[in-house]
Amino acid sequence: MALAKIGRALVNKGHTVAVAVPQDTVEKHRAEWPDFQFEVFQDQGTQARMRAIQDQAWSTAGELSIFDFKNVFDASSGESKKHCALLLGDSKLQHRLKTSQYSVVISDPIFPCGAILSALLDTRVPHIAVMRADVHFLDEKATGVPIPLSYVPSLTTDFTDDMTFGQRLQNVIVSTLLPLLLRPIVSSTYDGLVRTFVGEDETMQSVTSRTDLWLYRTDNVLDFPRPSMPNMVQVGGLNVRVAAPLTEDMEAFFQSSGDDGVIVVSFGSMVKTMSTERQEVFAAAFARLRQKVVWRYVGEKPAGLGNNTRLLAWLPQNDLLAHTKTRAFITHAGSNGLYEALHHGVPMVCLPLFAEQPANAARVVARGLGVKLDFSKVTSDQLYQAILHVVTNTSYRETAARLSRLHRDQPQSPMERAVWWIEHVIKHGGLPHLRARAVELPWYQYYLLDVAGFLLVVCAAVLGTVWYSCSFVCRKICGKSGAKLKSQ
Template identity: 45%
Template sequence: MHHITWTALVLSVTLSMSSGGKVLVFPADGSHWVNMKVIIEELHSRGHNITVVRPSDSWYIKEESPHYTSITIPSAGGFDEEFFGSFVKRLLQIRKEQKFWSRMMFELELIRQFSEMHRQMCEMLTIMFQDEALMKSLTDAKFDVVLTDPGMGNGVFLARRLGLPLVFNVRWTVHGEAHYAIAPSPLSYVPYPRTELTDKMTFSQRLQNVLAWTVGSIQWPMMVSSHYTAFCKRFFGPDVDYFSLFQDADIWLMRNDFTFDFPRPTMPNVVYMSGFQCKPAKPLPADLEEFVQSSGEHGVIVMSLGTLFGELPSDTTENIAAAFAQLPQKVIWRHEGAKPSTLGNNTLLVGWMPQNDLLGHPKTKVFVAHGGTNGVQEAIYHGVPIVGLPLILDQPDNLFKMEARGTAKVVDFCTLDRAVFKEALEEVLYEPSYKENMQRLSRIHHDQPMKPLDRAVFWIEFVMRNGGAPHLRTQSFRMSWIAYYSIDVILTLLMALLLILLIMFLAIKKCLSVLFKKKVKSE
C-alpha cells in the first residue's frame, strides 16, 4: 500500500516543479521540528519544493501541510509524548529525593531510552533502503540537497545513499554538542556541555571540564555506536566510519551564536543563525490583549515549559500557583493537568499561547522558562529577562549561560517552594540589572547585517546552486589523532634534536680527548 503512496508523492513533487530547487528534509521530532518547520516554510515561500520524510508514529510532524509533501514510513521513530510526560515526573521526584544511586539508575535508563530511539531510526532507514521502489523514486526525483537535524542519523545516511549535498540544522549531533565534531575545542577555555562553567576557569574547574569531556566522549557514542556501525557496515561497507559521514556535511547551520554562547574556535562551513525562528510580535487575540492590558503598570509574567514537558507534579504546580497569587502582576501560564487549588485571580491558565507575540508585548516583564534553546533565544530577541526552571538535557546549561550574563535567575526544582519562587520572581522583576543586561544582549543580537533566517536560507540555496560546498569543509577529521596534533612531527624533531645534541657531545668529547693527549705528550 505504501509503495503506491510514495510513488504518488514523488510524482506530485515532480509535476509541481517550479523554478525553485528541490529539498529533501529528514527532521527530528519534538521541539527540533518546531524550528525546522520555520526554515521549511521560508524555503517554500521562496519557491522551493520541499519533501519531508517522517515516521508513521510522528508526534509533531504532520502528514498534511501546505508547505511540503510528506513521505510517511511505516515505522516507529517519532518522539513518544507519553514517555516524556512520565519521564519528567520521575526525574523531578529523583532530584527531590537527592539519592545518588537513584540518579545513577535514572541516567542509565536515559542512555537506554536514547539508544532505543537510535535503534528505531536505523530500523526506519532499513525499511527505506530495502524498498527498491521508494529509493528509485527518491533518486528519480533529483533532489538538490538534503536538509537534516544530525541529532538523529537518518538524513545523513540518506544523503550518502542518494549522493546528495548535505546541510545541517544543528545544535547537537549523535555524539553531543556540534562544535566538538568539527572545530578545535580547547578544554582550557571551552566549557563542556552540562558542566555549567564559563570560558574563565580555575585549575579545579579545568580539571572538572576535562573529566566531564572524558565521560561524555564515552557516554554519547555508547548510545549510538553499535546501531550506526552495524547499519553502515550493512549498507556502505566495513570501511565507512559512520561519524565521518556527519563530519563531511557541507554546511552546519548552527542554532546558537556568541550572543548566547561563550567565544570559541569555529570553522568556515559553520553558519550561525541563533534566533532565526524569532519574529517581531504580532497583535494578540482580543481576549488575551484585554487580559494583558488589565495588568496596568505592574505588567505581565509569561510562563511556559516548552513542547515536551507540559504537566508538572501537583505539589510543584501548587507552589508555583501560590507564588504567582502573591504578586501584583498578571500571569499567563501555559499549563496542562489539574487546576492548582492555590491559583490566584491574577493567573490565566492556557493550553496554548502565542509565546513570541507575548514576549514581544511591551507589558511583559519576566519569562518563566525551562531553558530550551528556542525559548531562550526568543527572550533574547525581545529583551525579556528570565526566571529559569531547568528540567533536563541542555536546559540547565542554557540557563546557566544566561545567569552568567546577568539576564536570568535560576531556581532548582529540588528547593522550589512558594517562598523561593516568589523571591526569584521579585528579584528579576525589581532589580533593574536583569532587564538592562537582557536588553543589551537583544541590541547585540539585532545589530547584524543580515537576518539569521535569511542567512540560513542563503547558504542552503548556495549549496543547491553549487552542488555542495567542499571548499569550506575541513579534512582534519580524516587525520589520525597522531597526525592531527603533530605528535609524529614533534617526535621526529625531538629525535633530530637529540641526535644533534649527541653528535655535538661526541664531537666535544673527541676534541677534549685530543687536547688532553697533546697536553700529556708536551709534559
C-alpha cells in the first residue's frame, strides 16, 4: 500500500511507473491503479500461496507463539524464493525492463528481490528501499549506522528509550542474537539467486548494501530518536492524505453521536476476524459506551452487540479519524493507523497482535498518546474502563493535539519528501556520496579491533620493556650489594 501510494504520487509528477506483478493478478491491479504500467511474469501460484500462508497465520486476531512465527517465516521464505527466481529468470521480462531504461527500482526489503533486480538490470540503476524496518536486519550492515543499545530498543521488544538495567540486558541479547540468526537465513535463501543472476562474487548483503536511499516510515514525534546516515530519510505518515467527506449515511451516523462523539475500531487489513469469545468481549465493552462506535468487522454479528455500534467490512479509516466527532481510535497499533491517528490528533487504545505492533504501542504509551492492553487477556470491563479513561482524561486529547501540530509542522509533507528524494536519486543517477564507508569495511575494521589489537601490543611492549628494565636494574643493584656484603 505504501509503495502504491508513492507510485501514484510519482505519476502525478509526470513519471512513468511500472509494477512487476504475476500474470494472474494484473487485471485486478489495473482496475485499482489504472495510472500504472504493469510488467507481468508467470509466478506459478507462488504469490497466492504466500497470501494463503499469511491469511492462515494472521487473518484471525490473536497472539502467535514464536514457533508459529518460525513456521510462517520458513514457509513464506520458501515461496518468496521461488517467486523471486521466476521474476528474475523471465528473460522476456528482463529484456523489457532493460530496454525500457528505467531510472530507479523501488521496493520493500521484506521481499529482498528488489535489490537483486536493481543489480541485475544494471549496477548503475539505483535502488530505493521503503519500509518500517528490515525484518532480515540487512539494513543495519547496509547503512553502516551505529546502534547504541543503551537507548535504541529493538523493534521486537516493547521497550522504550528509557530502559532499566534488566531491559538493557535483554535489549543487548535480542539485538545481537536476532541479526546473527536471521541474516544467515536470508543469505542462504537468496545468495544462490544473487550468484546466478548478478555475479559469483556477489551476495544478498552486498547487493542490499548498494541501496542508494532508505525511506523509513518513521517520525521522531512518535518514534525514539536514534543515529542515522545521510541516505536514511524519515517519511512516517506518507500514507496520510487530505480527508475526504464521508458518505451521507456515515456523516449522519457521526452527527447523531452528539457531544459524546464516535470511537473508531480497526485491527488492520490483514486481520479478517477474531474468536467468538473475543468478539463478545469487545461487543460488550462497546455496548456500555455513551459514544457511537464504528467497527471494521467481518464475520457473524456478535450476540452482545449494542445499538450504538455499526459494523463495516471496510471503512475509510483516514477520513473517519479526521472527523471532528472522533474521540478515540482502538487499534492493533499498525504503523499506518498510528500515523493517521497522530496526524489527526486522535488518542489511542492499543491492543497489539504481532510483529512490530507491541513496539509501536510502547511508543504510543511513552508519548502519552494512549494506553496499551493485552488483546488475548483483556476483559470487557478492562477494555471499557480503558476507553473511558482515554476519552474522559483531557491529557490524552491535549497531548494528541500537541504532537499532531509537531508532526505537521515540517517544510514538506512525508509524501512530498519521499518524492523529492526519489527524484533527487533519479536526477543524479544515485547517491554514492551519501553512503557511509562503514558498508565496505570488514567487521574487525568497523569495530576497530585491528587498532585495539595494535594498541594492546604496543602497551604490552611498553609495559614489558619497563618491567624488563626495572628487573634488570634491580638485579644489578642486588648483585652489587651481594658482592659488597660477601667481601666484608
